Amino acid sequence: MAHAQALPAFNDPDRRPGTLTIPEEDETRARLSSSWDEGSGLWAWLTSTNHKSIAKRYIVTAIIFFILGGLEAGMMRAQLSRPENRFIGPDLYNQIFTMHGSTMMFLFAVPVMEAIGLYLVPIMIGTRNVAFPRLNALGYWMYLFGGVLLYVAFFYNTGPDAGWFAYVPLSGPQYSPGKRMDVWAQMITFTEIAALIGAVEIVTTIFKQRAPGMSLNRMPLFVWAQLITAFMIIFALPSIVVSSTMLAMDRLVDTHFFNPAEGGDALLWQHLFWFFGHPEVYIIFIPALGMLSSIIEAFTRRPIFGYPAMVLSLITTAFLGFGLWVHHMFATPLPLLGQSFFTAASTAIALPSGVQIFCWIATIWSGRPRYTTSFLFAIGFFFLFIIGGLTGVMVASIPFDLQAHDTYFVVSHFHYVLIGGAVFPLFGAIYLWFPKVTGRLLSERLGKWNFWLFFIGMNVTFFPMHILGLMGMPRRVYTYLPEMGWGGLNLLVSMGAVIIVSSVAVFLANVWVSLRAGVPAGDNPWEAATLEWATTSPPPSYGHLFIPVVEGRDPLWDARNGELAVVTGLRTDRHEGLLTSIMDAEPEHRYEFKGPTILPLLLAIFGGGAIILAIFTPWGVTVGSIMSAIVLTCWFWPTISPDHDTPRHRRRERIA
Amino acid sequence: MRRRPIVDVAALPDHAFSHHAPIWWGNLLMIFIEGAAFALLAVSYFYIRRNFDTWPPPRTLLPDLGVSSINLLLLAVSVAPFWIAARLAHRHERPGVVGTWLMIGVLFGIAAMVLRGFEFRALHTRYDSNAYGSITWTILGVHLAHLLAGTIETLLIALVMFVGPVEKKHYTDATVMAVYWYFIVISWVALYGIVFVAPRFI
Amino acid sequence: MIAGGLRRSAARGGGILLAGLFIACSGFQSALDPKGTKAATISQLTLFLVITAAVVYVVVIAGLLFAMRRASTRPLAFAHDDIEEPDRERTRIRWVASAAAASALILLLFMFVDVSAARSLSQVGGLRPLRIDVVGHQWWWEVKYPDLGNPHNTVETANEIHVPVGRPVFIKMTSDDVIHSFWAPNLDGKKDLIPGHETRTWFRADTAGVYRGQCAEFCGHQHAKMAFFIVAEPRAKFESWLTSQQSPASTPTDSLAQAGERVFLSASCAMCHSISGTGAGSKYGPDLTHLASRRTIASGTLPNNVGNLAGWILDPQSIKPGAKMPPNQLDPAALQALLAYLGTLK
Ligand code: HEA
Ligand code: HEA
């Protein structure tokens, strides 16, 4: 702390009156641009380490995967629209539903939530880049390669076909010969690396780079949600790292983790998978809750009611989320007492969700809402998510779940929570932040169509599935017999899916049109309170011209007299940022961010090549590791920056 | 929006140690991730145990304590050079000195890896014999990967110290490297207990 | 206006919910048409859960709509300014806290009801249970009625389980390959069949009838067509069925069927299937000793009649693509004979 004493506490009132003068803005702007702008062109694109450009591609890539996953859903619905349909056979159907589930979970939902965090968190907390910019770029490339691997394999009829949770022994060497499941396991490897990188970035950035004055209890709820999610990723993903590695080894080098004949255990996979898989759904859901807080705060024009309760609820949800995994395994032979514990935990987790919902309702009650498309999506969340949450509490009951498990009732539950609880907030967030990212507003007229079609289509598609499930329709069936009596409802469901697809089409059209001819947004079109609205739209490469100083939870509303407190003295001739203390965000020291480089891409190519080669020969790992080690050496090797400051060494000092 | 400057940070230092430094956090989070993975491997070990009547499985000898205990001791001692290197780095000692201690750490790492080779033999099973062999080999192997990565990283930092140009942040790297090495050693104490000692009691 | 639209759709949702439950209340593979003790208990629990959840939903949504309505009467200014009024904010705190408390109580009630229902279902009730062993295969069900006193009397069959009405049935299950799940919703919830594990469950049919069940855990290509039937019949009828199943297959008497038996034994059939009393003893496919007494073939996929059987034998892959049974090239005469023989396997 020695250096902190060197200068008076930053919010010391004595320092405020005009002792500091602000540097010439235009000049600062020019200098920052010349050191931060990465230029255009292919090379600049490949070497970028700016969190904004990386997060933008991340988001766009994730949405492309959402569309691919949605098209797969469309094919499934076409096949299931009538009994004994011959549109798609079992071999292809099984690939398609596995692709749909894996795409939506691993390539769309988790990455899109993290990517939005990687875009917004640094701007919202007032810093210029994420803590480790090159690592961040590596994360994106890994994610991209994982997704491309999966789809290339799929188009060569090597798509995985054992479901998104790939139960062994079905996914093991004996019952899934060929490369299909190897592709799946390696796609998992790619995406888990990417997700873990994102989590490390987000935690470190939030802990160390908040604007002066943004103590933990002044952080926007969106940032809290991202922080908590990142911690969940850090503790949940190792479980899929371990299990997918075991699966890959069973398949490739004849280990016996899951082979009952040699003392392995099929249930071990289920425990390991769901110890990751359950937190995974909250990893999708919690950032969405953060988005909702931003939306509701912006459009009711009041701070979210019950901030401490909101934060505590998020933390409680995250903790409880690690104690629920067995509720996916109620039909397996486990002692009743143990299972009952998981019923209790699964029921208990409804309480923090409920508290947040009540707080938002109280916010709306005392606000003055504007029914923009973004806010409509937030309202839609309440109508849909609560249905899914309540069916979640129902399936937490062991006896009821034994009927509902692995039927369309569960399919309905998780689409209500995933679409209602995550995709709706995501759309709301896109309508909220699109103007910030692109500088143009999305069309409200198309937006209303987007919303209503989605809302209606969603219910037409997924509500009847509850009934189908109770009528005995199992999930993951490529067809069913006419005498089962499920034909009518399935046709209805498929028609609903058409409505959803048209809604997403309207959305894409809206993006297309608005990018070209949308109304220019200005800095803060919604008069919202958080720091991302203090900079221009789209934000410059360096984020904020001057790092803001935060004096309350709603900096821009607090600053309505028109003055934003800022920091001066950061160097503009290099990528310099300010580091602050973890709890109170007191300025501690200055920090240089790494600039653009091709190394992340190279590392992704060699490391990724190793992962892909490993599908074919274990030696792939060896070769790839050596190549990666070389790249890593360059990565860590010091670059001679013109003004690098060599430390003064004690010994020399003494001599002098 | 008008801007009101209230803090000038030009005088702040441009680097810091321990939890003031982002890299320290990045490293700690890595340790959480890998620690969680080790913990899950340990849980899997005990889970698989339940499928066998005897442990180790019939016709498998108990793992030898000889070479594994030597390696444990060796790793325990290896903490010393890293600790010293970190202290010196913290005091901004001359790079050559820090680098030398790091190189001693590297030698320990190499020795531990060589012994690890014998430890695999001391298991008296193979990864493809049965689930017992699979999990024990995997635990040793994953830890070996950490040793390898840790040793290479240490070597790199030591080389930077010798060759330069050395910046202040490389001192932070050296201290962070030491933290990572402590993690490697501490996790091995637990894993050694599970793989080599526990079969005698469970 | 928008609030109104949302309110209308909420009402619509409620209507659909009730209508939906009504539709789901019938059907021969339905959880809401219970014909056994356990399914009956579960369906009562379901009703309780649905009604409570619906009430919670209506109340919370009503609260939301109320809040939207209240809010819309405010002047269009920064609401930010008047949240400083501590009185109003305190009222809101009280409301939120009571809503949370009420939720906690309802959740505790859920926990209590869930756990006590689960406990009561785990107790086998009534008479000495009948024991049946079930083994899952890709994609059919092997069923055994072990006779511990006299192993020769152990009955082996497939895809059709006969049980006496009113007597509990105790099932021991495992799988020969991948994970499957045994589920006959009219009688009970599901239970997984896991290789390397033995799972147990029990149920009791209270009404005579034929109940369809289906594999519920994804198990590969033909997971969709891995069904079975449970035939619940009065005790006497069940006993006579069991006795008839205990006898080996009767030797065919007419010449066509005799020829058919030779076809069976010489073509590839005998490599996978067994018929007790003949040389065919392979356990790879379903036991066919009493094939003709079963209602369906191909795991509940087709009614058991000559036409379907012929189609299945010649080309199983077009009916269940991926099934483990290969197509068979048989000339018409051989097929006729084979069908005649299979028809005698009552
Ligand atoms: C965003 C993702 C998400 C979310 C938020 C949830 C939330 C919940 N889920 Fe869900 N779930 C999934 C995604 C999600 N789930 C997925 C993907 C699967 C299937 C995976 C697969 O098999 O492929 C699944 C499956 C699943 C199962 C296994 C079913 C089975 O396979 O048989 C269970 C069982 O307990 C369950 C329970 C719950 C519970 C109790 C909640 C709770 O968190 C819900 C809490 C919320 C509320 C209850 C509503 C708001 C609260 C109030 C308004 C307060 C008042 C309420 C009361 C008094 C009740 N979920
Ligand atoms: C976030 C996750 C998510 C999302 C958004 C969805 C969205 C949808 N899902 Fe998905 N679903 C899962 C996650 C998700 N699903 C998971 C995890 C499973 C389990 C898988 C498993 O069992 O392993 C599953 C399983 C699943 C099943 C069960 C399959 C089975 O068990 O056999 C079904 C069946 O109807 C289904 C349907 C749909 C539909 C109709 C949508 C719709 O909402 C889709 C919306 C449509 C689009 C997004 C398409 C938009 C496209 C266009 C507009 C075209 C534009 C054209 C050009 C650009 C040229 N899903």
Ligand code: CUA
């Ligand atoms: Cu057997 Cu699904």
Ligand SMILES: [Cu+2]
């Ligand atoms: Cu879950």
